[in-house]
Amino acid sequence: MTVFIGLLGCGTVGSGVVELVERRADKIAEITGLRPVISKILVRDIDKPREGLVDSSKLTTNAHDILDDKEIDLVIETIGGIEPAREYILSALRSGKHVVTANKDLIALHGVEILETAERHQVDVLYEAAVGGAIPLIRPLKDSLASSDITDLKGIINGTTNYILSKMTQSSISFETALAEAQRLGYAESDPTSDVEGLDAARKLTILASIAFTSTVQLSDVRVQGIRKITASDVRFADQLGYVIKLLAVGTDREGRLSLEVRPSLVPKTHPLAHVSESYNALYIRGDASGDLMFFGQGAGSLPTASAVVGDVIEALRNLQLGVSGHSQHVYANHKPAVPSRDFLPYYMRLSAQDEPGVFAQIAQVFGETEISMSNVLQTPTEDGHAEIVVVSHKASAEHIDTTLKRLRQIEQVIDIHTVMPVES
Amino acid sequence: MTVFIGLLGCGTVGSGVVELVERRADKIAEITGLRPVISKILVRDIDKPREGLVDSSKLTTNAHDILDDKEIDLVIETIGGIEPAREYILSALRSGKHVVTANKDLIALHGVEILETAERHQVDVLYEAAVGGAIPLIRPLKDSLASSDITDLKGIINGTTNYILSKMTQSSISFETALAEAQRLGYAESDPTSDVEGLDAARKLTILASIAFTSTVQLSDVRVQGIRKITASDVRFADQLGYVIKLLAVGTDREGRLSLEVRPSLVPKTHPLAHVSESYNALYIRGDASGDLMFFGQGAGSLPTASAVVGDVIEALRNLQLGVSGHSQHVYANHKPAVPSRDFLPYYMRLSAQDEPGVFAQIAQVFGETEISMSNVLQTPTEDGHAEIVVVSHKASAEHIDTTLKRLRQIEQVIDIHTVMPVES
Known part of the structure; x- marks a missing residue:
């Protein structure tokens, strides 16, 4: 028939x-x-x-x-x-x-x-x-994973930004140059806002999180941060520390409270997501019974x-x-509240400061006072005579990091805090 | 109810x-x-x-x-x-x-x-x-991929051997030491034959290949080679050349002719399969429409x-x-013939020879005569005064490599050919 x-x-x-x-x-x-x-x-x-x-x-x-x-x-x-x-x-x-x-x-x-x-x-x-283009994501989430409570989603689900970040990493070029190349090759649109600001990834996260966490997730539940501020030096520092920068869509369910974010993150080179390059997409899932799963493939085309x-x-x-049509829909009656993440993660911070004696001691003191210890510090002189300082903290809550950042900005010799990104493990 | x-x-x-x-x-x-x-x-x-x-x-x-x-x-x-x-x-x-x-x-x-x-x-x-333990493999193969003809399967589907090879790589230890550690931790059985000889992976490949290639695949269709002969020096040489050694289960469908193999292989460090470590499993699939897909997760437990x-x-x-039970079975009426792979791949060969002048020239001559060019050569002296030579060829058929190996064995100063493995791209 x-x-x-x-x-x-x-x-x-x-x-x-x-x-x-x-x-x-x-x-x-x-x-x-x-x-x-x-x-x-x-x-x-x-x-x-x-x-x-x-x-x-x-x-x-x-x-x-x-x-x-x-x-x-x-x-x-x-x-x-x-x-x-x-x-x-x-x-x-x-x-x-x-x-x-x-x-x-x-x-x-x-x-x-x-x-x-x-x-x-x-x-x-x-x-x-x-x-996720060709990658089966929705059906595995719906079917096989009905046997697990999913606690974590972590995905690279926007090909344009992944292409740009991959190029910045491979060729040590700036965001602007990588974006121009992506546009020339048709990987980025002439108005790239939706991709580079993370909105496209946020929409996809809304869809995935609804299914994974069996809740009606709204786009407004997702906190979004794009990749425009990532510089070639962030990429280089990350590399020196053993990481690559990826735009991650992250969702967690902690006892019925959801946290949903799209934001650039440092991913260890040993993590499977670190090797999802160019226009590939991948979704990492953690279930209470299944453990960690990853699905990878062509995200577009x-x-x-x-x-x-x-x-x-x-x-x-x-x-x-x-004769069984109409049974595959899932409209979830409950709406789990979306809250800022309370997970403890290490954070990467890049800031510039006057290259004067005692500045570094002041910065270290702020970390000490806010009870966040530093696991890695890199300091390099910049061309204009300042110091560029990269700090990777030990695990801390986002709230805790915010306090530290506020205190750092009060130091007179701190010129600017350029980038703040969580570090995945 | x-x-x-x-x-x-x-x-x-x-x-x-x-x-x-x-x-x-x-x-x-x-x-x-x-x-x-x-x-x-x-x-x-x-x-x-x-x-x-x-x-x-x-x-x-x-x-x-x-x-x-x-x-x-x-x-x-x-x-x-x-x-x-x-x-x-x-x-x-x-x-x-x-x-x-x-x-x-x-x-x-x-x-x-x-x-x-x-x-x-x-x-x-x-x-x-x-x-593949927790990883949904059979359902994605059956369902989503019905829209693609699958041409290639490539999997790490035995946790024991993957654990052993990972340990050999991370800690530069011998196969025997890594096996003993795996046995101590319960990752390998007291009689590890079925795992280390590749038989367990061959059985799993039989199941996956039947579905992926819609054919009744027999266990006897699979050519099997285990990891017992892999030494710490193979692991070290592979690392120097940019690869890790993995036991792969590989299936290809080339216009209705299947080739099915379980064998140790060199996987580039940039390939997603290279980062499947310890007891994780992964399956890489290539479909004519879907492109490359990978599924990754806990293979046991x-x-x-x-x-x-x-x-x-x-x-x-x-x-x-x-009321729709009994529709998910797939018994395939056709049995696609299993043939040795005719794919062209680079091959890794490690051999030992007398450390005499002219030996290397003879080896190079055999490669020249069998029309296989060498892309990489490493030569190091061994403790017992011999030379250990590693050659990576350009792409060649398995048949072609066999001829080369036969000729190499005829060189008087060649003591032994220890390891031969294809190199994945």
């Missing part, structure tokens, strides 16, 4: 989906008993030249050709952004169509509305491709992301064939 | 399962609508003192108390080995009971018989815990392995509740 599919959007991911559904149709029919056929494709410009397997007779610029088509049982959304994607998806769900989407923004911001609508109409809405979409199509078709 | 479970075996994994089912019963009931209760436990010695949550009134030494109990709908097998586990599982399946097992030996050797029996009786048999078992229990209960 054939299942007709409507595809909304035919850009990078959409055209990959067209290719992959075509290529895998026999295999999917064998696995699920249902043959997927993309019968209509919504595009903005019907006359734009298209490569590959896109059949121009299927193109339409009118979403209603798909949403009102009673033959279509499944809609794949790869338009991205909030509107009109949200309206289209809600309309599809209301008319009993299953939905597969790669839209992280939409799920992060309107996930509850969409999942509840799907539940009400007993249809599936699946979004494995919204986070046409075919990798399409492979996650098609994986969801296969699940939706299998559910349809078995 | 309650589902009664019979547990066969209550050792390391079994007692973890008892603890975890108890701890997670509410959560599982919430997810699946069915409450799991372990009602009977088969043990060898009923009087043995047991810690934790094992209720002694549930113990029995007679398997028929479980297999003939009509109240029991699901049987968990954690005895290990072939018999009587095989007979118990087949009997359970024949009486319509679902089975979850952690038994890699049984699935590797009798998987087809067991899966066919389950299919005939429309019940589930699930074995996520058989490979009571609770990690139990978490995989309980994950399967949850799947079986969910299927039971939805």
